[in-house]
Each structure stands twice: as structure tokens, then as C-alpha cells.
Amino acid sequence: MRPAVYKAWARAFHSNLQEPALPLEEYPSLQAFFIRSLKEGSRPIDPDPNCLVSPVDGKVLRLGQLRGPGTMIEQVKGFSYPVSSLLGATSSLHDATEEDISGEQTEQNVPESSNAKSWWRVSVASPKLRDRTLLSPKRGIFYCVLYLHPGDYHRVHSPVDWSIFKRRHFSGNLFPTNERAVRTIRNLYVENERVVLEGQWKEGFVAIAAVGATNVGSIKLLIEPELRTNNPGSMALHSQSYDERVYEPEGTGMMVKKGQEIAGFKMGSTVVVVFEAPLSKARGDGTVSSDFGFCVKAGDRIRVGEAIGRWSQS
Structure with a gap:
């Protein structure tokens, strides 16, 4: 009976039944198949x-x-949100100035407390800026927002080789994150429950925000399996309150390789990647061109491991 349900699901949401690691009859539930x-x-x-x-x-x-x-x-024409609200008040991106970044914004459309322990700390923070990181004027900050449909593969992999320094868990709402919701719910991604991983790679800052959706805020971290999300009664009193874990040793963090599995969703949702990448020299008109170029555009479908963007070797 279960395989028939999975096949019906796959037909409805265009899942590829040739890809699962196990035979259909070995999945004990639809969630396990999902x-x-x-x-x-x-x-x-x-x-x-x-x-x-x-x-x-x-x-x-x-x-x-x-x-x-x-x-x-x-987010959509008329609805916008600051990247600082998405990532959290203690993000090391926050004290970068416009002069540090030296680039123009471009787009393509469709109260603090801490409790230190030997290996981690938790803080509930209000939105203020700290943890200064100086970014090279030869680097720019880029972002990419990716929506997972219900039929998609729902595990999250590392986009680069990097060191993860911090994890933040925002116990927010569980609004839907489908394209209709994106058009109608203001501040959708900064109001919803999400887990943010932040660290450094060879080109500088990088962060991944995994945003939960209706009834399925549960986000699992392979690198921190004890983390529990979508907990009843855990709604934050402030949309920017969160608990934070600093991975030890501080300043080195947890090393992960490009393509390594790091997390998973229990339902369709959204991932936002924010990262530094190389910029080239200034043009004569004062603007800055970028060595980095996106390989995709808004509306494209993409799969794990396919390039989002590339840059030339300096």
C-alpha cells in the first residue's frame, strides 16, 4: 500500500523514483520517503x-x-527585507560598511544574555550590531534564494569548502513559503522559523539560512543532530530573538566540504545563501565590475552540486 502512495505523490509533485537510495517498500512513512x-x-x-x-x-x-x-x-516587487534581519544580530557580516563592499546592489527578479559552557553558548539577542569583520574592498556580497517544491529532494548540502563558526535558530512562524506566499506575506523569510549556519570559506564570509514552512518547520542538522526545531510553544517573543551555538574551537569551527550533506527539511521550504566572492577593478565611471558571475537566473531550476556562479582565477 505504501509504495502506491509514494508513487501517487511522485506523480503529483514530479519526483524521480529512480533516484531514492532504498526500494519504495522500505520507507516506513510518507515523511521518511519525503x-x-x-x-x-x-x-x-x-x-x-x-x-x-x-x-x-x-x-x-x-x-x-x-x-x-x-x-x-x-522578496517580491514591493516587499523587501534586510539581510541583517535574515541572518541575525550577531552575524559577522553586520559591521561591514558600504566602503568595505565597494559594490552596487543589483538584483534579478521573478535583550542579550549568554550562558557559556565548555563547548557552546546560547544567547537571546535583540537586533543590534556587533562582531566587526572587515571585508576586502575587492570582494562583493552576493545572495541566492532557492525554493524547494514538495516533490524535490529535501536534503541540504554544502555549497563550498568552508568552516562553520556559528548556528542560529530563530523560533518564528510557519507561514507557507510557496510562490503565492512570497507575493503576499511581507517579511516572510525573517518571520518564519529558520536555522542559519555562518562561517568562512576561501573567499570570505558565507551563510546559509534554511527557512521552515507551514506545518514543517522541522529542520534537521546532520552536524548537530540534537538540535530540535518546530517545538510546540517555542514561538519567539521577538521575531529577531534566537539561540546561538558557537562551534568549537572558536575561530576554527566545523570544517565541511563542498557537496557534503549538512541538513534536511521535512517539507518544502526555502534556502537563502549569502556569500562573498571576488570583485575586479573599478571601472572609469566609478562602479565596480565583478569577476564573479551567476550561472543561473531567476526562474531556473537547479540541482545539488550544479554551479550557482563562477569567477576567474586572479
Whole structure:
């Protein structure tokens, strides 16, 4: 009976039944099938060291370049949200200034407390800026918003080789994150429950925000399996309150490789990637061109391991 249900689901949401790692009859529930792993080799990872790959299977909703942490990302025409609200008050991106970034914003459309422990700390923070990080004027900040449809593969992989320094969990709402909701719910991504991983890679800052959706805020971290999300009664009193874990050793964090599985959703949702990438020299008109270029555009479908963008070797 269960395989028939999974086949019906796959037909409705266009899932590829040739990819699951297990035979259909071995999945004990629809949820287990939903968060299925894939056969080895199903998602080859682009080996180019000068590219950043997609962490998920999904649809590109938005992408572009930002001037700094206070820059607004346009959710949809008329609705925008600051990247600082998405990532959290203690993000190391926050004290970067417009001069530090030296780039113009471009887009493509469709109260603090801490409790220190030996290996982690938790804080509930209000939105103020700290943890200054100086960003090279030869680097820009870019972002990409990816939506996972219900039929998509729902595990999250690393877009680059990097060190994860911090994890933040925002116990927010569980509004839907489908394209209709994106058009109608203001501040959708900064109001919903989400988990943010932040750290450094060879080109600078990088962060991944995994945003929960209706009834399925449950986000699982392979690198921190004890984390519990979508807990009854855990709604934050303030949309920017969160608990934070600093991965030890501080300043080194947890090393992950490009393509390595790091998390999973229990239902369709959204992933936002914010990252630094190389900029080229200033043009004569005072603007800055970028060596980095996106390989995708808004509306494109992309899979884990396929390049989001590339840059030339300096």
C-alpha cells in the first residue's frame, strides 16, 4: 500500500523514483520517503574550485549583489527585507560598511544574555550590531534564494569548502513559503522559523539560512543532530530573538566540504545563501565590475552540486 502512495505523490509533485537510495517498500512513512536520501552519484558536484554550487534541488527565486548588511533583499516587487534581519544580530557580516563592499546592489527578479559552557553558548539577542569583520574592498556580497517544491529532494548540502563558526535558530512562524506566499506575506523569510549556519570559506564570509514552512518547520542538522526545531510553544517573543551555538574551537569551527550533506527539511521550504566572492577593478565611471558571475537566473531550476556562479582565477 505504501509504495502506491509514494508513487501517487511522485506523480503529483514530479519526483524521480529512480533516484531514492532504498526500494519504495522500505520507507516506513510518507515523511521518511519525503526526506529520502539518493543513490550515490545522483548529484555530481561541480569540481571547479572557483565555483559555488547549489546546496539544494529547487527553483531560483531571486539572486543578486548586495552593498552591505543593511541592504534590502527584494522578496517580491514591493516587499523587501534586510539581510541583517535574515541572518541575525550577531552575524559577522553586520559591521561591514558600504566602503568595505565597494559594490552596487543589483538584483534579478521573478535583550542579550549568554550562558557559556565548555563547548557552546546560547544567547537571546535583540537586533543590534556587533562582531566587526572587515571585508576586502575587492570582494562583493552576493545572495541566492532557492525554493524547494514538495516533490524535490529535501536534503541540504554544502555549497563550498568552508568552516562553520556559528548556528542560529530563530523560533518564528510557519507561514507557507510557496510562490503565492512570497507575493503576499511581507517579511516572510525573517518571520518564519529558520536555522542559519555562518562561517568562512576561501573567499570570505558565507551563510546559509534554511527557512521552515507551514506545518514543517522541522529542520534537521546532520552536524548537530540534537538540535530540535518546530517545538510546540517555542514561538519567539521577538521575531529577531534566537539561540546561538558557537562551534568549537572558536575561530576554527566545523570544517565541511563542498557537496557534503549538512541538513534536511521535512517539507518544502526555502534556502537563502549569502556569500562573498571576488570583485575586479573599478571601472572609469566609478562602479565596480565583478569577476564573479551567476550561472543561473531567476526562474531556473537547479540541482545539488550544479554551479550557482563562477569567477576567474586572479
